[in-house]
Amino acid sequence: MINKLVGVYGASGFGREVMPIVKQQVGNQATFVFIDDGAQDNELNGFSILNFEQFLNENYDAKEVVIAIADSKIREKLAEKLRLNDIGQLNVFAANSVTLDANEIGDGAVLCPFTMVTSNVKIGKGFHANIYSYVAHDCVIGDYVTFAPNVMCNGNVNIHDHAYIGTGAIIKQGTPDKPLIIGQGAVVGMGAVVTKSVKAGDVVFGVPAKSIKRG
Numbered sequence: 001m002i003n004k005l006v007g008v009y010g011a012s013g014f015g016r017e018v019m020p021i022v023k024q025q026v027g028n029q030a031t032f033v034f035i036d037d038g039a040q041d042n043e044l045n046g047f048s049i050l051n052f053e054q055f056l057n058e059n060y061d062a063k064e065v066v067i068a069i070a071d072s073k074i075r076e077k078l079a080e081k082l083r084l085n086d087i088g089q090l091n092v093f094a095a096n097s098v099t100l101d102a103n104e105i106g107d108g109a110v111l112c113p114f115t116m117v118t119s120n121v122k123i124g125k126g127f128h129a130n131i132y133s134y135v136a137h138d139c140v141i142g143d144y145v146t147f148a149p150n151v152m153c154n155g156n157v158n159i160h161d162h163a164y165i166g167t168g169a170i171i172k173q174g175t176p177d178k179p180l181i182i183g184q185g186a187v188v189g190m191g192a193v194v195t196k197s198v199k200a201g202d203v204v205f206g207v208p209a210k211s212i213k214r215g
C-alpha cells in the first residue's frame with residue numbers, strides 16, 4: 001500500500017476549515033499535516049505542523065498539498081515552490097459541493113461546503129470558493145481568484161486573475177456576447193451588488209457597487 005502524506009499549506013483560519021474536508025475526501029489511509037512557515041506551535045487541532053523543509057524531508061512514497069491561504073499572491077508563490085519541488089496539488093471538493101456539466105477546473109481548487117459550480121464554467125489555477133458561494137453557467141474565472149463566503153456569481157461573468165470577491169457579494173449576469181468583467185486584481189467589497197464591469201485593480205463597494213478607489 002502506498003504510504004502517502006497530505007499537507008494543508010497554511011495553519012491558520014482557512015487551513016483549519018480545509019483540513020477536515022481534505023481528510024474526508026482522501027480517506028484514512030493517508031497521513032495529514034499542516035505546513036506553515038511561520039507557526040509558533042507544532043500541533044493544531046490534533047495535526048502536526050511542519051515547515052516546508054520538514055515536509056520535504058518526511059519519508060513517504062507520495063506527497064500532495066492543498067494551499068489553504070486566502071491571499072492569492074501567496075498562493076501563487078507557494079504553488080511555484082511546490083512545482084519546483086515536484087509536489088502535486090490536490091483539488092479539494094467538499095462532499096456536499098456540487099459541480100454540474102462540462103466544467104474545467106484548474107489545479108489547486110478548493111470548493112468548500114455548500115458551494116456550487118453549475119455548467120460550462122472554466123476556472124483557472126488555485127481557485128478558492130468559500131462556504132455557500134456559487135459560480136453559474138458560462139463563467140470564465142482566471143487564476144488565483146478568491147471567493148469569500150456566500151458569493152453569488154451569476155452566468156456569463158468573466159473574472160480575471162487574482163480578483164477577490166467579498167462575502168455576500170452579488171454579481172449580475174452578463175450575456176454570451178457581452179460578459180460582465182471583473183478585471184485583474186479587482187476587489188469587490190462584502191455585500192456589494194455588482195451591476196457593471198469592474199476595471200482591473202479597482203475596489204468597488206455598495207449597492208449598486210461603485211469604485212471607492214477613485215473617490
Ligand code: UDP
Pocket residue numbers: 009010011012013014015035036037038039068069070071074078
Ligand atoms: N504562510 C506560510 N508561508 C508563506 C506565507 C504564509 O506558511 O509563505 C502561513 C502563515 O504563517 C499563516 C497562514 O499562512 O499561518 C496564513 O494565515 P492567514 O490568517 O493570513 O490567512 P487565512 O487562513 O485567513 O487564509
